[in-house]
Amino acid sequence: MDGQSVSKTNDSDLPSDLQYQFGFGNHLSSEAIAGALPRGQNNPLICPFGLYAEQISGTPFTAPRKQNQFSWLYRIKPSVTHEPFKPRVPSHGKLVSEFNHSNSSTNPTQLRWKPVEIPDSPTDFIDGLYTVCGAGSSFLRHGYAIHMYTANKSMDNCAFCNADGDFLIVPQKGRLSITTECGKLQVSPGEIVVLPHGFRFVVDLPDGPSRGYVAEIFGAHFQLPDLGPIGANGLAASRDFLVPVAWYEECSRPGYTIVQKYGGELFTAKQDFSPFNVVAWHGNYVPYKYDLSKFSPVNTVLKDHADPSINTVLTAPTDKPGVALLDFVIFPPRWLVAEHTFRPPYYHRNCMSEFMGLIYGGYEAKADGFLPGGASLHSCMTPHGPDTKTFEATVAQGKDAGPFRITNTMAFMFESCLMPRICPWALESPSIDHDYYQCWVGLRSHFSREEANDESQKIQNGH
Ligand SMILES: O=C(O)Cc1cc(O)ccc1O
Numbered sequence: 001m002d003g004q005s006v007s008k009t010n011d012s013d014l015p016s017d018l019q020y021q022f023g024f025g026n027h028l029s030s031e032a033i034a035g036a037l038p039r040g041q042n043n044p045l046i047c048p049f050g051l052y053a054e055q056i057s058g059t060p061f062t063a064p065r066k067q068n069q070f071s072w073l074y075r076i077k078p079s080v081t082h083e084p085f086k087p088r089v090p091s092h093g094k095l096v097s098e099f100n101h102s103n104s105s106t107n108p109t110q111l112r113w114k115p116v117e118i119p120d121s122p123t124d125f126i127d128g129l130y131t132v133c134g135a136g137s138s139f140l141r142h143g144y145a146i147h148m149y150t151a152n153k154s155m156d157n158c159a160f161c162n163a164d165g166d167f168l169i170v171p172q173k174g175r176l177s178i179t180t181e182c183g184k185l186q187v188s189p190g191e192i193v194v195l196p197h198g199f200r201f202v203v204d205l206p207d208g209p210s211r212g213y214v215a216e217i218f219g220a221h222f223q224l225p226d227l228g229p230i231g232a233n234g235l236a237a238s239r240d241f242l243v244p245v246a247w248y249e250e251c252s253r254p255g256y257t258i259v260q261k262y263g264g265e266l267f268t269a270k271q272d273f274s275p276f277n278v279v280a281w282h283g284n285y286v287p288y289k290y291d292l293s294k295f296s297p298v299n300t301v302l303k304d305h306a307d308p309s310i311n312t313v314l315t316a317p318t319d320k321p322g323v324a325l326l327d328f329v330i331f332p333p334r335w336l337v338a339e340h341t342f343r344p345p346y347y348h349r350n351c352m353s354e355f356m357g358l359i360y361g362g363y364e365a366k367a368d369g370f371l372p373g374g375a376s377l378h379s380c381m382t383p384h385g386p387d388t389k390t391f392e393a394t395v396a397q398g399k400d401a402g403p404f405r406i407t408n409t410m411a412f413m414f415e416s417c418l419m420p421r422i423c424p425w426a427l428e429s430p431s432i433d434h435d436y437y438q439c440w441v442g443l444r445s446h447f448s449r450e451e452a453n454d455e456s457q458k459i460q461n462g463h
């Protein structure tokens, strides 16, 4: 959608700094003061209003035009105006961006976590963020990390910058008010936000206690999945992705700290002004949010179970066609109508690894134990599927299952071709569900060799 004209959502209920522009991958522009964007060129000798021009590159300069992502920011002072980066004290210790024997282990067991309690002690988004699992390396620009966060206080006099990868944040409890260099985003549970590699941002918590999930990808960006035979419409529509409008503050901020995550370690640099001093910007490398209720699910209307890829919201590709570094897939409310079909997710083993979370309600494959704010991990080729209760209930209902609307549910999956290593604090967490395997132990054999032989005989005899 490169080069399209700029459109605002123009939602009169929203304050002017919370208006949004829209469109996935658009080249957008925004001015907090009319005339702040240079006309006809990016880098004039003197920019309008004496602003500094600064580019942020989300892809190499030489990336093919179709994939090239960059933005020009026109700011009061350039980002470089800060003291040297120093290792943060106290260091963080629970963030990983290069998975190896020293910081994580392998484990093919089905894993499940109960929701983690939100701490009472003051904890902001940075301190409340911890890596659960991942693979690859931010240094090598290939891989991902899955984090979760629990926090109860807004970030204070500091901004976060992730030099390792893009964050896709899935809030599960509590809104996030996020200030970015491109402007502000208000993100509620049921919405997601993508904060691309390198942008500085602050997370405020207007509701206090907050919890959620984060997928971080190294060396790739999210894109909308191809629709193939589905046609032009369906799944997530480009126009439902919302991008902020320019917002800036001009004030002295003594002791302001930039906290930079670089190779999984945190570094801090002091400056005496707010990094949110961008008066105008244009480009296609931007933070954005998306309301999952806007998703238009497509599925079987007669029989059998479509693979969950049918519910892909965003995908981060690898160089191999159809092989995702990380897919973000949702399981939203929808109609189940398939006839003579086992409707819940099938039993399976997957060459991809599946991390799942639940934003609200229940999940169709698990009658018990998978709770909002909890998580599960079924790694490469680890068998999984509906628990015993779900299987028995589905079979008991049998052919009488008419069209049925599954409601009050929003589960999601981060699915990756890379096999995750798991961090020790996640394995040792009091939230881990040691009894998870038991949800399948009760699955009985319904097979009788005698009955099968009799049936088979009848079939062969043409009955
Ligand atoms: O494992 C899961 O619950 C996710 C999932 C859902 C589905 O409908 C089909 C396959 C699949 O992996």
Ligand SMILES: [Fe+2]
Pocket (backbone or CB within 6 Å): 348, 350, 354, 378, 384
């Ligand atoms: Fe699965």
